[in-house]
Amino acid sequence: MTVLKGEGVSKGVVFGKVRFFHRNSAAVEKRTVTDIEAETKRFEDARAAAVTQLANLYVKTRNELGEENSLLFQIHQMMLEDVDYGNSITDKITNEKVCAEYAVQETSKEFAEMFSQMDDEYMRGRAADVKDVSARVIAILTGKETGGLTGSAPCVLAADDLAPSETAQLDKAQVLAFITAEGSYNAHTAIFARTMGIPAVIGLKDQLASELEGKEVIVDGSTGCVYLDADKATRQAMNEKHQSEEARKRLLSLYRGRPTATKSGHHIDLCANIGNPKDMAAVLENDAEGIGLFRSEFLYLESSDYPTEEEQFQAYKAVAEKMNGKRVVIRTLDIGADKQADYFHLPKEANPAMGMRAIRICLTRPEIFKTQLRALYRASAYGKIAIMFPMITSVEEVQQCKQIAAQVRGELTQEGIPFSSSVELGIMIETPAAAVISDDLAKEVDFFSVGTNDLTQYTLACDRQNQDIARFCNTHHKAILRLIRMSAENAHKAGIWIGICGELGADESLTRTFVDMSIDELSVTPTSILGLRAAISEIE
Template sequence: MPEIITGLKLSEGIGFGSIFISTRAEIEVSETTIDKAQVDKEISAYKESIQHAHIQLRQLRENVGSHLDEDSAAIFDAHIMMLDDPGFNEQIINNINNLYNAQKAIQEAGKSYITKFESLDSEYMKARALDVKDICMRLIANIQGVALTDLTEVDQPVVVVADELTPSASAQLDSKYVKGIITANGGTTSHSAIIARSLNIPAVSGISNIISKVRHGDNVIIDGYSGDVILEPTEVEMAAYSEKQKAQEEREEKLKDYIGKESKTLDGINIRLFANIKGPEDINDVTDNDAEGVGLYRTEFLYMNRMNLPSEEEQFEAYKTVLSETADKPVIIRTLDIGGDKELSYLNLPKESNPFLGERSIRFLLKNEEIFRTQLRALVRASEHGNLKVMFPMVTTIDEFNRAKALLIEEKQQFEAENDLELSDIAVGIMVETPSAAMISDQLAKHVDFFSIGTNDLIQYTMAADRLNDQVSDLYQPYHPSVLGLIKKVIDSGRSNNKWVGVCGEMACDFKSIALLIGFGIDELSVSPKSLLSIREYVSGIKKTDMEHLSEEVLSCDSAEDVLYLIEEHLNLT
């Protein structure tokens, strides 16, 4: 009998194949200590393993870069940086001087880093623990002369099953043969997820003890749209999923008809559709899906997955690339947004009992002015190369905005003076993601050039429900009248002050929410590039006047359930 198991969706698509169980090479580390006469020999062995790892990782980076995107290849830049990290190297050398052999010294240093990463609240940073495991395993394997997991031998359609896939193993995936990935561990920010999405390989995670539930060679279907894994499917199920796969491919092909078309409602109202990006590696997706601009450039990814702060020059090059390649289209670059579920381990910031209400985002930047100024200088320099707009995150008071903008103006004036030139004005706005900012949006609108509503945080702060906490997930309600009322207030404040208003949270991708947002009078939606054409298709099939009537009704509802009922009834979704 077939069995259906549901996990976490990491990469969309449907895959068929026989199960290929991938297990890590067992690397036993000797517990033996050494005497002082052996210290130099062990240090030499360690340094040789480092040199060998450099060659291996550069080869992996080259291989990945040749057939995947820069985002996937950059995984190995971070590994190379860790090999060169003074703190990591010093800890290993100290361990050897304390009479551990080289293998044990590497293992112990790795444990301390892994423990640190795994103790962090951020799922992104927890996922970095696997990077450390991968690096340490490679160094120890080099000393022992042991080969790591090899997926290059796969030569038939398979679905790879593993407890977790290391970055090194993920880099060996070939979409010609690997039709799916199922893992017990690994979130949406894991490297196996990033590479799977780059290769368009469906992936599902979070299925505990998956290896004990399957056998090598068994048939399986993986549905990356639903997170379902069907073990030993029947012929009927194989046929049904083949049809689903074919329908999805036809749907994606049909959406290409919307490339080059305006994003207009049936009654002629233009809704600008922008793209959310992490960096230059996403620009091809922005272009391929015909985005009208970049609505949210999340600069925190420049600071993550590394061992130190990015330099001004490194930031400048990243911003310049995005601005240059989007021609004159607007590019909204959000300044560093860390804290909450996004942490930078190398800053050694004090642990906060409630990081979502702590020193995050603009609060961190205003208290760490040199970090902020470095980013602002890079942004000012890059502004010559395109249509830059700067956005400050998590503003709660007018004073925070004014202080941040003053620093930007200072850096701009200094750059102009040093280079004897006059730059164009840079539009400056805020991400509205706190109830306080929404409540004073009419006053803020007199200071800012635009608003972008970050609905993910606005919902959690309004409902006092941590969006990452399963215990209160039922209270994280996008359609609650209090949330909708704040969104409507921000849009009205913008319109009455001739400032445009966009939305860049998850609500911008949800058709039910989009209907309300258009009714409220939103100007712009910023979404993942791959969602853009389906949203353009949706927008072109509705009337703003109809949505205005719906939006008026929902604001008088008593609950999120009542709002959803009204939307579904109005849009004939019941």
């Protein structure tokens, strides 16, 4: 028996045969062309087809994996439509009289090299995206598929790593598990695997050799072990573990309809994170006690222009009504960094994760902010809505938000438009600054919600999308837990509630810690709710 050891990033045990993901890396020849106009049109047609493919991928991924996982394909569309990218290709066709696919290939190399040399980790990550979108255009121009799986039987999918577009296009019925040579816990393949409930092991490096093709293996996504030629005792142990996990899934269904409380009766609100009203089916199916984070930016990212007050009102109203009196916390606009909408005309920044984003856009463009707040307050007449401001770093920012909210309430009152008089206003604790001054901030708001994803990133100075530094991004770091505890203590001293809406909220190894901190609410992906409810019920 041989044991391959990697990092488990999605739980589960499966038995299956290995099949490698094969890419058709079409060799691009440098051909001279004489009809420049025709060749340019050929490129533009291929680019348009690629944009259409990505739009379809966005919809498919959003429906299967949720809004947050699908946003990357909008970024890819914007890359294809980037003026500099397009001009570079057409200039090569015109000036060098080369075929479109060669011009795309050379531009891809130049742009990828440019991104890879940048100081900012986020921008360096865009090098892979340029290669991905360029490969799509070249495949269309050459008439060759980009690659995939051969055969139809379900398998353990092996690859060096998978681009987001490759993962999203897979037939999920064919994939029993993912095993990859590269990757990180926060890479798209790992995120997609967790969302789909497919076991995954990454970081196998040179252990993942081509000789494994067709071999029978056992994948344990919780320990990161892949067993080759497993002996009888190991097969029996893994089969028992698999059966135990399946039994646990059936057991979790018994927690539907139960309150979320510890053995001693301490109650915690267990809510859901959503990115679109279409996610409501999963929220209701998994028995969430509310919505702890509704990411409103989907309205802006799905639109070619600023969404109107009426469009926003209808979306917020629909979710509020479906929750039937349960609290719905709606985060105001969080555009910027990796979530871009062309019509905002945001400046290109060397470090966008720390640039013009979220509340900074709202306070510098109050007309956009007021439109959203009007829609939110109008929807509050149809359910229990709370409003949450992201990326807060100072008391002054909160006071400005409250002043604009007061103006909106005054206008609605004058116009005779109904709204609730008890809408809670809260902030996200996702910067170290907010946690450190949480005693002052708590006096200004009705609640806190800790965004652990960004709090981790900013506290540890680690870009969580950067695979190269994944080992330094310790989500359990003492500094992060101290900042959360400090925020919780200051919230309760001021008499307000505090929740956690980042990925750590679903980390069952920290559940007891959060209970000890007296966290009032945990908001997680809908599929994590029943398992977390079961875990909380076992705490003394």
